[in-house]
Amino acid sequence: MSSISILGEAQLRTLVPLDLAAIEQVEAAFRSLATEAVAMPPVLRLDIPEYAGEVDVKTAYLPRFESFAIKVSPGFFNNPTLGLPSLNGLMLVLSARTGLTEAVLLDNGYLTAVRTAAAGAVAARWLSKRNATRVAVIGAGEQARLQLKALMLVRDIEHVTVWARDPNRAARFAQDIKGVRCEVADSVNHALKHADIAVTTTPGSEPLIRAHDLHPGLHITAMGSDAEHKNELAPAVFKAARYICDRLQQTRVLGELHHAIDAGVVAADATFAELGQVIAGQATGRASDADVTICDLTGTGAQDTAIAALAIARAREAGAGTIFNNDVTL
Amino acid sequence: MSSISILGEAQLRTLVPLDLAAIEQVEAAFRSLATEAVAMPPVLRLDIPEYAGEVDVKTAYLPRFESFAIKVSPGFFNNPTLGLPSLNGLMLVLSARTGLTEAVLLDNGYLTAVRTAAAGAVAARWLSKRNATRVAVIGAGEQARLQLKALMLVRDIEHVTVWARDPNRAARFAQDIKGVRCEVADSVNHALKHADIAVTTTPGSEPLIRAHDLHPGLHITAMGSDAEHKNELAPAVFKAARYICDRLQQTRVLGELHHAIDAGVVAADATFAELGQVIAGQATGRASDADVTICDLTGTGAQDTAIAALAIARAREAGAGTIFNNDVTL
Numbered sequence: 041m042s043s044i045s046i047l048g049e050a051q052l053r054t055l056v057p058l059d060l061a062a063i064e065q066v067e068a069a070f071r072s073l074a075t076e077a078v079a080m081p082p083v084l085r086l087d088i089p090e091y092a093g094e095v096d097v098k099t100a101y102l103p104r105f106e107s108f109a110i111k112v113s114p115g116f117f118n119n120p121t122l123g124l125p126s127l128n129g130l131m132l133v134l135s136a137r138t139g140l141t142e143a144v145l146l147d148n149g150y151l152t153a154v155r156t157a158a159a160g161a162v163a164a165r166w167l168s169k170r171n172a173t174r175v176a177v178i179g180a181g182e183q184a185r186l187q188l189k190a191l192m193l194v195r196d197i198e199h200v201t202v203w204a205r206d207p208n209r210a211a212r213f214a215q216d217i218k219g220v221r222c223e224v225a226d227s228v229n230h231a232l233k234h235a236d237i238a239v240t241t242t243p244g245s246e247p248l249i250r251a252h253d254l255h256p257g258l259h260i261t262a263m264g265s266d267a268e269h270k271n272e273l274a275p276a277v278f279k280a281a282r283y284i285c286d287r288l289q290q291t292r293v294l295g296e297l298h299h300a301i302d303a304g305v306v307a308a309d310a311t312f313a314e315l316g317q318v319i320a321g322q323a324t325g326r327a328s329d330a331d332v333t334i335c336d337l338t339g340t341g342a343q344d345t346a347i348a349a350l351a352i353a354r355a356r357e358a359g360a361g362t363i364f365n366n367d368v369t370l
Numbered sequence: 371m372s373s374i375s376i377l378g379e380a381q382l383r384t385l386v387p388l389d390l391a392a393i394e395q396v397e398a399a400f401r402s403l404a405t406e407a408v409a410m411p412p413v414l415r416l417d418i419p420e421y422a423g424e425v426d427v428k429t430a431y432l433p434r435f436e437s438f439a440i441k442v443s444p445g446f447f448n449n450p451t452l453g454l455p456s457l458n459g460l461m462l463v464l465s466a467r468t469g470l471t472e473a474v475l476l477d478n479g480y481l482t483a484v485r486t487a488a489a490g491a492v493a494a495r496w497l498s499k500r501n502a503t504r505v506a507v508i509g510a511g512e513q514a515r516l517q518l519k520a521l522m523l524v525r526d527i528e529h530v531t532v533w534a535r536d537p538n539r540a541a542r543f544a545q546d547i548k549g550v551r552c553e554v555a556d557s558v559n560h561a562l563k564h565a566d567i568a569v570t571t572t573p574g575s576e577p578l579i580r581a582h583d584l585h586p587g588l589h590i591t592a593m594g595s596d597a598e599h600k601n602e603l604a605p606a607v608f609k610a611a612r613y614i615c616d617r618l619q620q621t622r623v624l625g626e627l628h629h630a631i632d633a634g635v636v637a638a639d640a641t642f643a644e645l646g647q648v649i650a651g652q653a654t655g656r657a658s659d660a661d662v663t664i665c666d667l668t669g670t671g672a673q674d675t676a677i678a679a680l681a682i683a684r685a686r687e688a689g690a691g692t693i694f695n696n697d698v699t700l
Contacts, residue, residue, distance in 0.1 A: 042478075046474075048695075049696055049698045079417060081415055081416050086430075093466070093467075095440070097440060119469070122468065128471070134444060137421050137446070138458075140454070141460055146374060146694065146696050362694065365378075366478065
C-alpha cells in the first residue's frame with residue numbers, strides 16, 4: 041500500500057545543518073502562525089516521575105506544507121547516569137492530504153535542537169538591536185552552543201559572556217567557542233552588564249534574571265521554559281520590558297509568562313504580541329534602541345512541521361533514506 | 371547509539387491475531403487503569419477540515435510494562451475516493467526507563483482495530499449475560515466484523531442480526547459471516563429485538579438506539595463515538611440502563627456520555643464506574659439477568675500500550691522486524 045522513508049540521525053545531521061536556510065524555514069513557520077489557518081493543538085504531555093521522565097508530543101498543520109510532523113520529545117533526566125543523553129525523540133511525517141505516513145525521522149532530538157536554535161536567531165533578528173554585537177549566554181549545554189551559533193548567523197557577534205551554575209561547564213563552553221571572544225562571568229548580572237542580547241537556556245525552576253539585571257537596549261530570548269515548573273525570568277522583569285512570545289496559548293501555561301501571571305504581575309487574560317505577528321508586520325517588536333524586549337519561546341509544533349519539511353525536501357533531492365515497503369497482501 | 375526495530379503491517383497481522391491472548395492483554399490494561407498508577411494524558415487531536423482529516427494521538431504509561439506506546443491514528447474520510455483506506459496510522463514504542471525509541475510499528479491502524487475489537491469482547495465478558503447467544507451488530511464495516519469475531523471468542527454466539535444505513539453493506543456483512551446464522555434487520559429496533567448483546571460501530575452523529583429499543587437483559591457496547599460529534603445512543607437510553615465506560619475523563623468529553631450531559635439527562639459531574647473497576651471488583655457491572663447495561667468505549671492509550679507490548683514480545687520471540695541502526699559518530 042505504501043512505502044515509508046526512514047532517516048537516521050547521522051543522515052539528518054548532514055541534510056539539515058544549522059544554517060540560514062534552517063533559520064528562514066523556521067521564520068516562515070512563525071509568519072504562518074500569524075497569517076495562515078494553522079491548526080496547532082495543545083501539547084500532549086506524559087510524565088513518568090519514577091524514572092524522571094517526561095514526553096512532549098507536538099504537532100501542527102500549516103497549509104503551506106503538503107505534510108505535517110508529529111514530534112515526540114522525551115526527556116529522561118536519569119539517563120546520564122546510564123551513559124545516555126537525557127533528550128531524545130523522533131518526528132513522524134504524515135501527508136496532510138491522506139494521513140498516510142511518509143517518513144520517520146529518527147533524529148534523536150537533533151531536528152528539535154536545530155529548530156529551537158533557529159527560533160532564537162529569528163527572535164534576535166526581529167527583536168534585538170540591528171547593531172547588536174555582545175551576547176550573554178546563560179547556561180552552557182548543547183542548546184547554549186547552538187543558540188550562539190545561530191545568533192552569529194544573523195548578527196555580527198564580537199563578544200560573548202557565559203554564565204552557568206557550574207563554573208567548570210562555563211569554562212569549557214568558553215574554551216569551545218571559536219571565532220569570537222568568550223569570557224566566563226561570575227554572575228548573571230555581570231554576564232548581562234554589557235550585553236545587547238541575552239539567551240537563557242537552563243532547565244532551572246528559580247528565576248535567574250531579575251529586573252535590576254536589565255538595561256536599555258537589551259533583548260532577552262528565554263529558551264529554557266517549556267514546562268510548567270521551569271522559570272528563568274523574575275516576574276518583575278515583565279514590568280520593565282516589552283514581552284513577545286512564540287504562542288500565547290502555550291506561554292500562558294508553560295512559559296515564563298505563566299510564572300508572572302501566578303505572581304500577579306500580569307493579568308491572566310492579558311494579551312501580548314506573538315513573534316509571528318511581529319514578522320508579519322501586525323505588531324511592534326522593538327520600537328527603539330532603548331527598548332528592553334523579551335521573547336518567551338516554549339517551542340511550537342509549527343517549527344517541527346517546518347524543519348521536518350526541510351529535511352524531507354533535502355532527503356528527496358539527495359535520494360537519502362531507507363525505504364520501508366509496507367505492502368500488505370490480504 | 372541505538373537500534374530500532376521496524377515492523378510492517380503484514381508482520382504485525384501475523385504476530386498479533388485477534389485471539390483470546392489479545393483480549394486478555396487488553397483486559398489486563400483495563401484492570402491496570404483501576405488498580406495501578408497509570409499515566410494517561412488527554413488525547414491530542416489535530417483536525418484538517420479541508421481534507422476531511424483528523425488525527426488522534428494517544429499514549430499511556432502502565433507500570434506493568436517496560437515500554438509505552440504513542441499511537442497516531444489518522445482518519446481521512448476522502449481517502450476512499452483516492453482508492454485509499456480512511457483509517458491509517460502507526461505506533462511508536464518507547465522505553466519507559468530511558469525514553470529511547472525501541473520500535474516503530476507501521477501497522478496502518480491494524481493494532482488499533484484489534485485492541486478496539488478486543489475491548490468490545492472484554493466489555494461483553496464482564497457486562498453481558500453469561501448465556502448470551504444473540505448479537506445485534508449496528509454498522510457493517512471492518513470494525514463491525516472484528517467486534518463479532520471477538521465476541522465469538524468470549525460468548526457462545528448462535529445468532530446475529532445486522533443493521534446498517536446502507537442495506538447492501540448489511541447484506542454483504544451477512545454473507546461474509548461464517549460459522550453463525552446472520553440476518554439483515556430492516557431497522558435498529560428489529561435488530562435489537564431479541565438480542566442479548568448489541569454492538570454499535572458507526573461513525574454517525576445522530577442517535578440510532580432509543581430508549582424504546584431496549585429490553586431487560588440487553589447489553590450494549592457503543593464503539594462508534596470517539597470524537598465529540600459522534601453519537602449512537604439517544605440521551606433517554608441513559609435513564610433506562612446502567613452506564614459503564616472505558617475512561618470517564620474521556621467519555622465526558624468524547625463519548626456517548628457527553629451527549630447525554632449536553633441534553634441535560636446526566637449531570638456534568640455525575641460519576642460512573644469504569645470497565646476496569648468492574649474487572650477489578652471495585653464496582654458492580656451486571657447485577658442481574660434483567661439489567662440493561664451500556665459500555666461506552668472511546669479507546670484508551672492504555673489499550674495501545676498493552677497491544678504494542680504484546681506485538682513487541684511476539685516479535686522478539688519470532689526474531690521478526692527490520693533493525694535500523696541509528697548509530698552516530700560525531
